[in-house]
Amino acid sequence: MLDNLNMRPRWALTVGAFVMVFxxxxxxxxxxxxxxxxxxxxxxxxxxxFVLWFNFLAGFAYVAVGAGLIVWRRWAAFLAAGIAVAxxxxxxxxxGHIMIGGAFEMRTVGAMSLRSLVWLAVAWASLRAFTARxxxxxxxxxxxx
Numbered sequence: 001m002l003d004n005l006n007m008r009p010r011w012a013l014t015v016g017a018f019v020m021v022f023x024x025x026x027x028x029x030x031x032x033x034x035x036x037x038x039x040x041x042x043x044x045x046x047x048x049x050f051v052l053w054f055n056f057l058a059g060f061a062y063v064a065v066g067a068g069l070i071v072w073r074r075w076a077a078f079l080a081a082g083i084a085v086a087x088x089x090x091x092x093x094x095x096g097h098i099m100i101g102g103a104f105e106m107r108t109v110g111a112m113s114l115r116s117l118v119w120l121a122v123a124w125a126s127l128r129a130f131t132a133r134x135x136x137x138x139x140x141x142x143x144x145x
Contacts, residue, residue: 008072009129015122016069016076022118023062030056046103051112054090058083069126077126084119091116 033044033052044052061083068076091112098104 004072007133011125012069012072012129015125016066018066019062019069019118019122020066023059023064023066026055026059026062030059045105048094048097048102048104048108051090051094051108054086055111055115058086065122069122074130077123077130080119080126081123084116084123087112087115087119 030052032040033047034056061079065076065080065083068079094104094108094112
């Protein structure tokens with residue numbers, strides 16, 4: 001495990017902590033909207049239920065990616081890429097919902113745009129870092145050949 005931490009880029013700790021907090025906030029806000037009762041449901045307005053459920057459940061994956069980045073595990077990069085693809089798919093379905101005249105909140109467009117950008121960036125950076133580490137030559141004096 002120490003070898004993984006020694007290979008972790010400096011940014012991974014910060015990004016890992018950020019996406020963990022992002023995930024916890026997503027779980028809390030989604031949970032409140034889904035399970036908080038009539039007043040909480042009224043506060044979200046015309047929220048689209050499949051988007052709300054996706055974001056709530058994805059929040060748990062956000063926390064997992066954050067933990068994986070902090071301990072620098074390769075699966076975290078693949079999970080981040082999966083989250084990015086799934087987020088874009090839900091965003092496309094949401095766009096379809098809007099195009100057929102479904103009710104929605106404009107803040108959901110902003111939130112999904114932000115989520116898409118965050119997860120595309122996290123996936124790109126983490127996959128790139130793992131690929132660079134896998135293709136770089138071993139450090140001098142490590143005994144690796």
